Structure formats: C-alpha cells, structure tokens
Amino acid sequence: MSQRTCVMISSWNGVPAALRAGEVIAGGGGMLEALVRGIGVVEDDPEEMSVGYGGLPNEDGVVELDAAVMDGPMHRGAAVAGLRGVRSAAAVALEVLRRTDHSLLVGEGARRFALALGFKDEDLLTPRSRKAWLDWKASLSDRDAWISPDQATSGFGRALWAGAADPGTSPDSPDSPHAVPPPGQSRAAAPNVPFTFGTIHVSGLDANSDLFACTSTSGLSYKIAGRAGDSPIIGAGLYCDNAVGSAGATGRGESVMQVCGSHAVVAAMEAGRSPTDACLFVLKKIADRTREKRLIDEHGRPNFNVTLYALRKDGETGSASMHEGYEHVVARGSAVETRPCAFLFEKRTQRH
Numbered sequence: 001m002s003q004r005t006c007v008m009i010s011s012w013n014g015v016p017a018a019l020r021a022g023e024v025i026a027g028g029g030g031m032l033e034a035l036v037r038g039i040g041v042v043e044d045d046p047e048e049m050s051v052g053y054g055g056l057p058n059e060d061g062v063v064e065l066d067a068a069v070m071d072g073p074m075h076r077g078a079a080v081a082g083l084r085g086v087r088s089a090a091a092v093a094l095e096v097l098r099r100t101d102h103s104l105l106v107g108e109g110a111r112r113f114a115l116a117l118g119f120k121d122e123d124l125l126t127p128r129s130r131k132a133w134l135d136w137k138a139s140l141s142d143r144d145a146w147i148s149p150d151q152a153t154s155g156f157g158r159a160l161w162a163g164a165a166d167p168g169t170s171p172d173s174p175d176s177p178h179a180v181p182p183p184g185q186s187r188a189a190a191p192n193v194p195f196t197f198g199t200i201h202v203s204g205l206d207a208n209s210d211l212f213a214c215t216s217t218s219g220l221s222y223k224i225a226g227r228a229g230d231s232p233i234i235g236a237g238l239y240c241d242n243a244v245g246s247a248g249a250t251g252r253g254e255s256v257m258q259v260c261g262s263h264a265v266v267a268a269m270e271a272g273r274s275p276t277d278a279c280l281f282v283l284k285k286i287a288d289r290t291r292e293k294r295l296i297d298e299h300g301r302p303n304f305n306v307t308l309y310a311l312r313k314d315g316e317t318g319s320a321s322m323h324e325g326y327e328h329v330v331a332r333g334s335a336v337e338t339r340p341c342a343f344l345f346e347k348r349t350q351r352h
C-alpha cells in the first residue's frame with residue numbers, strides 16, 4: 001500500500017490537538033493513539049470550557065464528560081458517557097476499546113473502570129467554571145434563593161445576570177455554539193453566563209489510508225445530571241467506515257442524534273457526495289426535520305448550531321455548519337490550517 005501524508009480534520013478548537021497528534025505520529029505512534037493524546041491536550045486545558053478539566057458542569061455543579069473513539073480498520077467504536085472525576089475521557093474510551101468487549105460504559109461504571117486502570121480522580125471544576133455555574137444559578141429565577149454577589153452588594157435594581165461572567169473571558173468564539181441557549185433557558189435572561197454545546201472532534205487518515213476518529217466533550221452546560229449527548233454515541237458524534245470516510249459532529253447533540261448525524265455524513269459520501277456536500281446534505285436533513293417551535297427562529301430556521309466534519313478515504317476534507325461564521329481545522333502533514341465552514345443559513349443582522 002502506498003505511503004501517504006497523514007490528514008486530520010477537527011473542530012475549531014483542534015489546533016493544539018492536531019499539533020500534538022502530529023508529534024505522536026512523527027514519533028512512530030499510531031493515528032488513533034495520536035488523536036486521543038492530541039485531544040488530551042485540550043481536555044487538560046483549564047481555559048477550554050467545553051471539554052475535560054474546566055468543562056462547564058451539569059445543573060448540580062458536577063462535570064460529566066462524554067467521549068468516544070472509532071477504529072476504522074477494526075470497524076469498532078467505544079465510548080464513555082457521564083464520566084465524573086476523570087479528565088481524560090477520550091483516553092478512557094480508548095481503554096474501553098482496547099480492554100473490553102463493550103462499546104459504552106456510563107456513569108459510575110465508567111468512573112470505576114477508569115480508576116481501576118489508574119486514571120487520576122480529581123475535581124474537574126476550575127475556579128472559572130465554578131463561577132460560571134454559580135452565575136448560571138444566580139440568573140435562573142427571581143423567585144429562588146440564589147442571588148449573584150453583585151446583587152448582594154448593589155441591591156436588586158439591576159438585571160439578575162449583572163455581574164456574571166466577563167464577556168471578554170466568555171468562551172464565545174467563531175465556532176463555539178455558546179450563542180444559542182438550550183430551549184427553556186433564554187440567553188436574554190443571562191447573556192453573560194458562559195454556556196456551551198462545545199465539543200472537540202478529530203478525524204484522521206494515516207499513512208496507510210486507514211481512518212480513525214475521536215470526540216470528547218463536557219456536553220451541554222448545566223444539563224440534567226445523566227444527560228448524554230451525541231459525542232459518545234457511535235454514528236452520532238462520530239463514525240468511520242474504513243472503505244469510505246470518517247465524520248464527526250459538534251453543536252446541539254440532541255439534533256445530531258435524531259438523524260444519526262455522523263453515520264449519515266459517511267453514508268452521503270458513500271453515495272457520491274463530496275465531504276462538504278455530505279455535511280450540507282445532513283444539515284439540511286436536520287433543519288427539515290426540526291419541527292418543534294421552540295427550536296425554530298423567527299425566520300423558520302433552527303435556532304441552534306450543528307457543525308459537521310468529513311474526511312474521505314482519499315484525504316479530501318469538508319465541513320459545514322447550520323449557520324454562517326464557524327471554522328474548522330485541517331492538518332496535512334505538518335501544515336495546520338483554520339478554514340471557514342460552509343453553511344446552510346447565512347448570517348442575518350440579528351444572529352442567534
């Protein structure tokens with residue numbers, strides 16, 4: 001088999017992951033291990049509020065992580081969901097693949113599995129993510145007992161969310177879906193409280209033209225305890241078929257799951273669509289099948305974002321978002337580049 005340049009595609013936050021993965025490959029490591037160790041850099045970053053250590057917690061203030069890996073040549077995926085107290089969720093998912101006959105470990109079982117293997121047990125809240133959670137609680141209602149420190153010192157004449165997280169340090173960024181709150185939680189009620197569906201996904205094609213994928217997330221901010229999104233679901237948050245291509249998803253997991261999003265992208269590539277067209281095709285499917293009014297904006301478009309990533313067997317990449325303005329990362333050999341995503345709906349003056 002011919003030796004080719006390794007190719008990776010990732011979500012906007014994947015530059016450090018691609019760089020570390022490149023080092024692992026240069027050092028003789030395999031692509032799946034490289035993806036997991038690359039994502040580990042982002043999981044370790046206390047400033048990244050959508051993944052691993054420092055990720056935004058559930059409504060009880062507990063960080064619960066979801067992650068999955070997929071090995072194209074073996075056609076096997078494995079995952080953990082609702083993992084508490086262990087930051088390296090992707091590495092734990094890889095151990096599920098390597099050491100068990102199972103595909104998904106959840107909650108306390110996933111945690112006990114990780115601790116048995118020697119993963120470190122720690123509080124995953126940072127001062128910053130704890131503050132975000134407290135600010136979120138303070139913004140919820142004027143009828144509960146939670147008030148923000150600002151209200152306590154300045155009285156109740158100001159908006160409930162005043163004094164919440166500094167917008168300059170909020171995790172809003174070109175492809176962080178923080179701008180869209182979950183249904184039922186109006187961003188208007190808490191505009192400065194960090195919020196995310198953010199996730200990291202990386203798909204990789206190695207020098208033997210074999211495909212691998214990894215996705216890791218702290219999931220929807222302030223979710224109900226036990227909620228798992230698309231990221232740990234093989235076929236939703238990631239999927240690869242070694243004969244066709246690999247795909248992954250970030251953004252509103254509930255919507256990705258309803259169409260088996262990553263599997264649908266790979267199926268669309270198998271049917272002959274280019275990676276970018278495959279992503280747009282699946283986004284249109286999501287948009288067309290979004291029927292609940294609470295999920296639709298005044299222009300009839302989904303009021304949330306999903307971004308899809310596709311890597312074809314021949315090394316061609318593509319990515320598209322539901323809405324304009326998002327980015328992804330492509331690495332070819334040692335060249336790592338951030339690129340704009342294609343999109344289904346162009347920006348309007350009033351962006352959600």
Ligand code: GLY
Nearest residue numbers: 219220229251253
């Ligand atoms: N896509 C990440 C999540 O919804 O949990």
